[in-house]
Amino acid sequence: AMECIGHAGAALGILSKNGIVLAAEKKVQSKLLDNEFNGKHSDTSCEKMFKIDDHMAVAVAGLTSDANILINWARTVAQRHTLQYQEPAPVELLIQGLCDMKQGYTQFGGQRPFGVSFLFAGWDVYLGFQLYHSDPSGNYAAWKANAIGSNNTAAVSMLKQEWKEDLDLDQSILLAIKVLLKTMDSSALSPEKLEFSTLTLNEDYKPRFRILGAEELNKYLQQAKEIQEKEDREKEKKKEAEKGK
Amino acid sequence: STQSTWGMETLIGIACKSHVVLAASGGSGHSILQFKDDEDKLHQIDDNKILACAGSNGDSVQFSDYVARNLALSNNRQGRKTTGPNSAYFIRGELANSIRSRNPYQVNCLLGTFDPPLPELKRLNDETHQNKPDGSGSNLWYLDYLGSMQKIPYATQGYGGTFAMAILDRYYKEDQSEQETLEQLKMCIAEVRKRIVINQSKFIVKVINNKGITRLNDF
Numbered sequence: 001a002m003e004c005i006g007h008a009g010a011a012l013g014i015l016s017k018n019g020i021v022l023a024a025e026k027k028v029q030s031k032l033l034d035n036e037f038n039g040k041h042s043d044t045s046c047e048k049m050f051k052i053d054d055h056m057a058v059a060v061a062g063l064t065s066d067a068n069i070l071i072n073w074a075r076t077v078a079q080r081h082t083l084q085y086q087e088p089a090p091v092e093l094l095i096q097g098l099c100d101m102k103q104g105y106t107q108f109g110g111q112r113p114f115g116v117s118f119l120f121a122g123w124d125v126y127l128g129f130q131l132y133h134s135d136p137s138g139n140y141a142a143w144k145a146n147a148i149g150s151n152n153t154a155a156v157s158m159l160k161q162e163w164k165e166d167l168d169l170d171q172s173i174l175l176a177i178k179v180l181l182k183t184m185d186s187s188a189l190s191p192e193k194l195e196f197s198t199l200t201l202n203e204d205y206k207p208r209f210r211i212l213g214a215e216e217l218n219k220y221l222q223q224a225k226e227i228q229e230k231e232d233r234e235k236e237k238k239k240e241a242e243k244g245k
Numbered sequence: 246s247t248q249s250t251w252g253m254e255t256l257i258g259i260a261c262k263s264h265v266v267l268a269a270s271g272g273s274g275h276s277i278l279q280f281k282d283d284e285d286k287l288h289q290i291d292d293n294k295i296l297a298c299a300g301s302n303g304d305s306v307q308f309s310d311y312v313a314r315n316l317a318l319s320n321n322r323q324g325r326k327t328t329g330p331n332s333a334y335f336i337r338g339e340l341a342n343s344i345r346s347r348n349p350y351q352v353n354c355l356l357g358t359f360d361p362p363l364p365e366l367k368r369l370n371d372e373t374h375q376n377k378p379d380g381s382g383s384n385l386w387y388l389d390y391l392g393s394m395q396k397i398p399y400a401t402q403g404y405g406g407t408f409a410m411a412i413l414d415r416y417y418k419e420d421q422s423e424q425e426t427l428e429q430l431k432m433c434i435a436e437v438r439k440r441i442v443i444n445q446s447k448f449i450v451k452v453i454n455n456k457g458i459t460r461l462n463d464f
Binding site: 083084085086087090092093096123124125126127128201204205 | 322323325328330331334335338363364365366368369377380
């Protein structure tokens, strides 16, 4: 199960002080793919990202069919909690519930484990913004930034270097673009190859999950490109200065 | 209900900004006999929550223990205390399920809590220098055996409760002091003793405030 995830499209998540960004590489890219349904894209899911509840979302790497089962289960767990307690399910509790189920499949009944890795982004009144990673074994841990899927080790080491405590949401999006550029196969990024979503808080302390549209994503890609070019120029200048010495 | 003393036990709850006061009649017995006059029906299910249960003798203890242990389990699983509303909705859910079962719990309850602020909301308030509601403060819920639940400033259970409600309607103010609340409680209990046939014996009184739960001298 872990093996097949290693070949799946990359996904990464970054925690910032005012929100969480989930970014993913679309594995299936084709002009014929219809994601925008007459210009209006879905508010709850796309190829790699899914809304679990108003305050929680996941990015997926691995077998999509397995992922669907787990996501449906997570959505049910979330509503079951809200039915009984009239509050959004605390993020960690929901993930524990999901991981307990995944663990069951590794121990009982002779079934095979779910071939999916998840990156959960959530907000609750107890711990604020949280990012969790869970794998087929049912293990989970909280992260400040993490990546799953193909080339995730390269992505994680890059995140380790570049992640800072005081990043805000926009900077996190740009960081995600930077990391994906390095770890994805393509040399240039365009909205057709990517999926970006954010979990933020509005003024009334209400969490909101949004999948970024093509136009908005383009703006960030443009910004990232300019920053990268600027950095490259400065590197060149430094090199010239060193040579001169 | 199966018990002939249904409604003869009085519960009174008063929630003000800085405190919640709960009182319960101490009588406990069977048919015409009263075994005890100082039974403590104000079950402390957490260090800031009291569930007052009246109704069937066995059911009330069974139910409050069940609630308390489930909430403790939840506390241990999540590494933090349950919030007041969380507990209230959980209890209501259990009562609602119970009434639809073959053998329902015959208990009427009052739940009083005094909650600390929710961590993240408090942090956001501090950060943005605002004073939005952060879940802290006093709460009182009326819960009955049919599964109905209402969050109200003052509530009662039992026949005697009707008289207490009238007095509280007249005198209750949200921002009154603990002293004033206890004065009003005294008036309520006096009225219950005067108007209800059965001997209402002692009343056990407990206060929940920012210091925690304190049992006062029996009225």
